[in-house]
Amino acid sequence: MQARAAELGRWPWLALLPIVIGLAGCFSERATAVAAGPCGTSLDPADIPSIILAIQNFAFDSNSVRVRVGGRVTWVNCEPAGTPSHTTTADGGAWGSSLLAPGQTFTTTFPTAGTFTYHCEPHTFMTGQVIVDP
Secondary structure, eight states: OHHHHHHHHHOGGGGGHHHHHHHHHHTOTTOOOOEEOGGGOEEOGGGTTSEEEEEETTEESOSEEEEETTOEEEEEEOOOTTSOOBOOEETTSSOBOOOBOTTOEEEEEOOSOEEEEEEOSSOTTOEEEEEEEO
16 A cells, blocks of 8 residues: 555656546547537537538528638528528638538538638528638
């Protein structure tokens, strides 16, 4: 027992090692849990660091969002089943999703600073903008 106390005295962090190992498992890249997004949609774990925007009631959740260069935005179609599909399409062509049926998602990364306006192709009255800060 005294030998163990002497070891911990030289390396006090050893007493915390079991806790650190236990917590590491909680944040492991091997985690396969799928998070619930807006409207109960399942999101890919890779989309979690994104700003999540819902599409509902024939509108984008927010008219304007801000991200940093390298940031990502994920749009989730939260319309009820049977509602026409939507897109998220940059006015300048920087990105364009396919038609997103209810429950589907689209994610894009913003590699450069600027203001990017976008719309829904079938419903051009649906608009928004992403402001990308350096």
